[in-house]
Amino acid sequence: MSEHLLSTKGFTRDSAVTLLDVAEDMADTQRRQVKKLPTLRGTTIVNLFFEDSTRTRISFEAAAKRLSADVITFSAKGSSVSKGESLQDTAQTLQAMGADGIVIRHSSSGAAHTLATSGWTRAGVVNAGDGTHEHPTQALLDAFTIRKRRHGDDSRGRDLAGVRVVIVGDILHSRVARSNLWLLTAMGASVHLVAPPTLLPSHTEGWPVTTGIDLDEAIDGGPDVVMMLRVQRERMTEAFFPTAKEYASLYGLSVARADRLPESSLVMHPGPMNRGLEIAGAVADSPRSTVLEQVQNGIGVRMAVLYDVLAGERSA
């Protein structure tokens, strides 16, 4: 269906629902006696990680292996990449080695896009996070998780119409927020972004969202989902906010705030969490938290993505 997965911006309601339905089927296969599927036998997938992310890399690796693909992991650390080899040289090397798919994580926004459109490789490219641009598989697993919590085994074919999602934290630097706002709204959800003014982009008028600076007001709106973003402590040295304590008091999801949410509201976090900073430990461990489900659902979703990008015929 897709040549690459670079962004969630192109998703329609139907294409998103179809992909999440495949993810449901993939998740089901993981309950069989034999979990390994022969689907991508003979396919070589390279995990090209220019940036450390053990969690995402392992999730993609597991997904690829469950589909019987051959997986090569290429981490920047200790490789030629860290010695100044260009993205072009790396991509051409991988092409020469016969990579059918490349899962790329890069600190530079647009790196996945550049890899896919440069002509350096014919491989299908899956964006596993590019700078502060997008992280499409995270958004897909978030949408999957929301749908699963709401509809359980009856999730197939359903969208997120009417679901009210609040995304809180460092929107400016968050690839998770960007991927989620396109995907969730394509699926019918409404998205409200909450951040200190320093951590909101100065121009969000092109986004199908509302924005605010007051977390308490957003909480009292009774959202169905509160998605907390990880905040980097180094933002303090760049004067985005003065202290961790002040950030936590203004924008942290404390127990008191979580208690004001409706019973059915979900609390999400893409991980890794700063407990006590953007989210209280007790909230992260509460029944409304989906943190572990998100990790678990990641494998089925990534299987669906790899299947979607790599199983069918590829244009030359």
Place this chain on the structure above:
Amino acid sequence: MTLRSLLEADDVRRAITRMAHELVEHDPDAERLVLLGIPTRGAILAQRLAEQMTRIADREIPFGVLDVTLYRDDLAGQPTRPTRRTDVPVDLDGATVVLVDDVLYSGRTVRAALDALTAFGRPAVVRLAVLVDRGHRELPIRPDSVGRNLPSAKTERVRVTLVEVDGADAVTIEGGDA
């Protein structure tokens, strides 16, 4: 392009009834008999067969759905296919499984189905029931129960329609006269 009707609604109904009898007679003592249909129309046929067999045998014959997309060996040649939900209602270890599909042609779908089955366990016996066998096998696969043998040319397209999804029961054949 010509469109010829090969089986009318009554023919389809009679064929299914005969297959149901045949399948019950085939394994009269099979305690753990289960029908697994291959989506989309094989799954509907499995349900219809199971309902008739339940009446004939006077005991509950369970049925389910086995999607074989992820086990196919011909994915690369065409656009990515969406998967379908698999629903296997019973433990397949030691069971007698009847795979059900609408049209048997190259045999590749059935091969994929046999592969898919092994992920669920080790059935005692696996049988194959198809509404139409149109020939041109590419693999050593033979059905145990056939609604109708319809020798066809490779250039032709045999199509099964069923009330549940197509509005009418019929088997038609298209093309071949080019």
Place this chain on the structure above:
Amino acid sequence: MSSRSMDSFVIRGAARADGTRTDVRVDGGVIVATGALVAVAGERTIDADGLLLLPGFVDLHTHLRQPGGEGAETVLTGSRAAAAGGFTTIHAMPNTTPAADGPGVVEQVAALGEEAGYVDVRPIGAVSKGREGKELAELVAMARSRARVRIFSDDGSCVADPLLMRRALEYARIVDGVIAQHAEEPRLTAGAQLHDGAVAADLGLKGWPAVAEEAIIARDALLAESTDSRLHVCHVSTAGSVEVLRWAKRRGIRITAEVTPHHLWLTDESARGYDARFKVNPPLRTAEDVAVLRAALADGTIDAVATDHAPHPAESKRSEWSAAAMGMVGLETAVLVVQAAMVETGLIDWPEVERAMSSRPAEIAGLVDAARPIAEGRPADLVLLDPTARRRFGVEHLAGRSTNSPYLGQDLPGRVVATFFRGTPTVLDGAVREPDQLGAAW
């Protein structure tokens, strides 16, 4: 290359910018007659029927990369690109390696320009030593060198320190020089990648706020006023900057400004595909900024068009966006883009193009001859344009060493048919002549 052809020739039937037809006779590199001229037997004639004759263009902002960046451009290759674009004078920015911050480098660049012989290469001197923004460079020594520098700039970097900027403005008065400021408050643009707008938000690229430019222009305008000095603002790119310029000019501050063709034509939307050919400093802005810049050029708030021709080797652009170099080549396309953005939109006509690309930049640079209209006694720096031409712009139309043009594959109007530098054709029939042809008969 000192023995140029001193042949006389006549350009027949050309249209001036105002539409009047004229013949022009050139002899010894100088215009000797205009008007309806009587043919002289055996005289070389250039049929310019249907072509537009303008004074050669003067670029206030060219990066020639020599010394130090010869892989991207040299004085010779950049001169050829300039000739291809109808330029007869270019100003070489000092951000070379080493920087042109003293008489040595500026004289070297001027000499290379003279040797190349395609255009008048006028070096711009650095404002600060090593362009580091700390200590004042030897402005007077550069001005009194053989390079006769009159414009000083740390371009590529802003003279961010207000004290240094004030001193530079004052000190340049000794030689009636002008400080050309690259207006960019560096603390507001650290790591910035693309105009701080909706596109940068979508693409996750660090925003480059308009205020980083506007704040420096406002500060410098006040410094120029308080020191009664001359300030020139490089590559104005935002609507807000235009407002500040308007205010400053109304106050009588001695301030001039330039805009690049790309800021008159392209917007940040071009960056959506992360194609690094569109990465430039200052960044491409919004459609609203483009509209305001066009209006400002039309009403004279912005004085001149300058190319900011910035060649880069292919590998500097063939990478992920954040690792790519900033800048685009622009000499060959400048007048074509100005025609598309300003003339075909009806905002200005050719006399204003002549002013923005030739006479006004020459005035800013203190070049008396180059500022003169086409008339008897003026050096024969001339360009013949075919404004009715239209073509898909391609690499084959570039004449410099680098190909980082944002216009490749785009349809552009106009064509430079011929360029004459002091009476010597540098471009004929649309083709740049080879160096060994310049001094030879034609």
